Amino acid sequence: xxxxxxxxxxxxxxxxxxxxxxxxxxxxxxxxxxxxxxxxxxxxxxxxxxxxxxxxxxxxxxxxxxxxxxxxxxxxxxxxxxxxxxxxxxxxxxxxxxxxxxxxxxxxxxx
Amino acid sequence: xxxxxxxxxxxxxxxxxxxxxxxxxxxxxxxxxxxxxxxxxxxxxxxxxxxxxxxxxxxxxxxxxxxxxxxxxxxxxxxxxxxxxxxxxxxxxxxxxxxxxxxxxxxxxxxxxxxxxxxxxxxxxxxxxxxxxxxxxxxxxxxxxxxxxxxxxxxxxxxxxxxxxxxxxxxxxxxxxxxxxxxxxxxxxxxxxxxxxxxxxxxxxxxxxxxxxxxxxxxxxxxxxxxxxxxxxxxxxxxxxxxxxxxxxxxxxxxxxxxxxxxxxxxxxxxxxxxxxxxxxxxxxxxxxxxxxxxxxxxxxxxxxxxxxxxxxxxxxxxxxxxxxxxxxxxxxxxxxxxxxxxxxxxxxxxxxxxxxxxxxxxxxxxxxxxxxxxxxxxxxxxxxxxxxxxxxxxxxxxxxxxxxxxxxxxxxxxxxxxxxxxxxxxxxxxxxxxxxxxxxxxxxxxxxxxxxxxxxxxxxxxxxxxxxxxxxxxxxxxxxxxxxxxxxxxxxxxxxxxxxxxxxxxxxxxxxxxxxxxxxxxxxxxxxxxxxxxxxxxxxxxxxxxxxxxxxxxxxxxxxxxxxxxxxxxxxxxxxxxx
Numbered sequence: 001x002x003x004x005x006x007x008x009x010x011x012x013x014x015x016x017x018x019x020x021x022x023x024x025x026x027x028x029x030x031x032x033x034x035x036x037x038x039x040x041x042x043x044x045x046x047x048x049x050x051x052x053x054x055x056x057x058x059x060x061x062x063x064x065x066x067x068x069x070x071x072x073x074x075x076x077x078x079x080x081x082x083x084x085x086x087x088x089x090x091x092x093x094x095x096x097x098x099x100x101x102x103x104x105x106x107x108x109x110x111x
Numbered sequence: 112x113x114x115x116x117x118x119x120x121x122x123x124x125x126x127x128x129x130x131x132x133x134x135x136x137x138x139x140x141x142x143x144x145x146x147x148x149x150x151x152x153x154x155x156x157x158x159x160x161x162x163x164x165x166x167x168x169x170x171x172x173x174x175x176x177x178x179x180x181x182x183x184x185x186x187x188x189x190x191x192x193x194x195x196x197x198x199x200x201x202x203x204x205x206x207x208x209x210x211x212x213x214x215x216x217x218x219x220x221x222x223x224x225x226x227x228x229x230x231x232x233x234x235x236x237x238x239x240x241x242x243x244x245x246x247x248x249x250x251x252x253x254x255x256x257x258x259x260x261x262x263x264x265x266x267x268x269x270x271x272x273x274x275x276x277x278x279x280x281x282x283x284x285x286x287x288x289x290x291x292x293x294x295x296x297x298x299x300x301x302x303x304x305x306x307x308x309x310x311x312x313x314x315x316x317x318x319x320x321x322x323x324x325x326x327x328x329x330x331x332x333x334x335x336x337x338x339x340x341x342x343x344x345x346x347x348x349x350x351x352x353x354x355x356x357x358x359x360x361x362x363x364x365x366x367x368x369x370x371x372x373x374x375x376x377x378x379x380x381x382x383x384x385x386x387x388x389x390x391x392x393x394x395x396x397x398x399x400x401x402x403x404x405x406x407x408x409x410x411x412x413x414x415x416x417x418x419x420x421x422x423x424x425x426x427x428x429x430x431x432x433x434x435x436x437x438x439x440x441x442x443x444x445x446x447x448x449x450x451x452x453x454x455x456x457x458x459x460x461x462x463x464x465x466x467x468x469x470x471x472x473x474x475x476x477x478x479x480x481x482x483x484x485x486x487x488x489x490x491x492x493x494x495x496x497x498x499x500x501x502x503x504x505x506x507x508x509x510x511x512x513x514x515x516x517x518x519x520x521x522x523x524x525x526x527x528x529x530x531x532x533x534x535x536x537x538x539x540x541x542x543x544x545x546x547x548x549x550x551x552x553x554x555x556x557x558x559x560x561x562x563x564x565x566x567x568x569x570x571x572x573x574x575x576x577x578x579x580x581x582x583x584x585x586x587x588x589x590x591x592x593x594x595x596x597x598x599x600x601x602x603x604x605x606x607x608x609x610x611x612x613x614x615x616x617x618x619x620x621x622x623x624x625x626x627x628x629x630x631x632x633x634x635x636x637x638x639x640x641x642x643x644x645x646x647x648x649x650x651x652x653x654x655x656x657x658x659x660x661x662x663x664x665x666x667x668x669x670x671x672x673x674x675x676x677x678x679x680x681x682x683x684x685x686x687x688x689x690x691x
Contacts, residue, residue, distance in 0.1 A: 022673045041292045048299035073254045084277045091270040097278050
């Protein structure tokens with residue numbers, strides 16, 4: 001039962017993350033959306049671990065080990081993206097991914 | 112003994128990276144340059160040992176066999192890709208020394224420190240990609256590769272390159288999340304992620320098909336196959352020349368290699384012919400869009416970046432050609448060998464091209480196509496290297512691309528898929544067109560003597576020239592020891608027939624360049640009637656071309672690219688379901 005609930009939660013989180021990645025123009029929001037999407041996928045790993053549990057165990061340890069690695073990677077990725085974003089803000093005073101728009105037209109950070 | 116070489120090939124670049132990072136300052140370059148020959152020796156040793164052992168080398172980490180443990184495996188594909196990577200990285204290393212000098216009086220500078228460390232990082236990650244015997248190891252390797260590649264884009268710290276790096280990182284992360292979701296589903300369905308074990312288990316049930324679609328599209332996003340290419344042109348064109356060479360020649364091949372592993376080795380029976388046709392159709396679209404965009408660029412480095420886009424498309428043409436009539440699965444035969452040879456050939460030729468472009472930029476202080484006139488006179492060796500790499504890319508004998516083209520055309524003939532044979536030939540024509548356009552600009556006489564901004568070192572020119580020459584001679588290497596090539600499939604590339612068959616795509620490419628290339632090429636002594644009619648055709652063609660460029664602009668918008676990614680996932684899922 002709990003596997004179904006968590007599986008559905010994972011699917012919803014992944015969907016929300018994808019929606020955010022498509023609709024949000026701000027890179028910081030995109031980074032957050034990536035993390036929501038990632039959390040959804042990690043939940044699916046949790047469900048896989050739960051369903052694959054051997055008798056007497058709460059879960060299959062292999063997907064749990066994989067998910068920890070996945071989290072470390074997602075953390076490192078987020079740190080790198082934020083570092084790049086801060087650098088961009090320092091250089092241009094704005095954060096936008098579109099090369100054509102000038103710094104003046106773009107949204108400013110910190111709102 | 113042989114198998115422990117596999118561990119060394121990953122450990123040595125990573126150890127060099129860590130050591131260089133700790134030592135810092137002037138030691139960084141020394142440590143990195145010392146690592147290059149060691150890594151090259153290990154890669155060659157792996158290839159030789161594998162040949163002698165007459166089978167794949169396997170190393171079980173900690174002595175635990177899969178499914179409990181994780182294995183490193185080297186087969187023929189791994190061996191050739193490892194040697195290619197080592198050769199290209201060594202060339203980049205020798206070339207890059209002059210670009211990343213620590214300024215006089217300083218103990219350390221950001222760009223040199225970052226470049227050498229990241230170059231070793233890219234190498235270690237790529238070797239892990241080639242050797243990983245487990246889909247999750249491959250995920251980690253893919254992420255390592257992205258993390259090493261992204262900062263290479265923004266080495267010089269200009270705002271536009273930081274922006275390009277961020278775009279690249281965010282899109283690549285989306286791709287890797289899809290791949291990760293696929294591994295979760297596969298593990299849930301089959302209880303292992305080991306490539307060999309999975310290949311014995313998988314069958315076409317819904318979870319597996321969803322996983323395959325997610326992983327395929329995730330890898331395509333990282334490889335920048337059309338229409339998922341929004342990040343590639345600014346990233347590859349904005350990076351310093353040595354970094355562009357590594358990114359364009361090697362980094363995109365990492366995710367391509369995993370896609371090949373997935374389709375040919377993990378689940379050869381699963382994707383089905385319709386998904387393979389779809390993949391190659393995207394490749395054909397990439398060739399067309401990439402080549403046309405290349406012809407219309409104002410800057411040399413952007414032209415080369417768009418050429419990479421087109422050549423990535425070429426790599427995906429092999430998938431439908433690996434289905435023989437009546438066969439139910441992808442066969443590791445001539446088509447696969449052709450695709451891998453194309454990847455190797457592109458790696459060497461494109462690295463040489465980006466480095467030659469770097470030398471031209473250094474000498475002139477710009478890389479505008481319109482200002483290239485007279486370069487042939489002041490930098491003859493660089494331009495000759497560029498021409499050789501261009502000829503190798505076009506697929507003139509005896510280049511690796513010629514061997515690739517022969518194998519792919521033969522496979523198209525055997526499987527009776529004439530439309531892919533036409534695409535392969537058209538790709539050759541389009542490649543010739545942008546190579547010729549560039550050479551025409553460069554050999555044109557300069558209106559005024561060129562004032563060189565900097566002298567170009569002979570060593571660096573020599574490195575580029577040797578790499579380009581190597582690319583042109585790749586067809587002479589006995590590949591059948593490592594790739595599944597049938598005996599007699601590759602006849603001698605130096606016959607009159609082979610050489611003359613290479614001539615007409617080049618001529619046709621010249622016509623295309625005259626008709627739609629940026630900056631009209633002018634000839635003296637041609638009757639006015641001909642000039643007038645050419646102009647008329649050119650004007651009509653350019654109307655169509657501007658439409659194509661608008662579509663390209665649209666696809667480079669973020670929402671369009673992500674929606675394309677989702678749509679492709681669904682379409683691949685349906686195609687695999689139908690092809691069950």
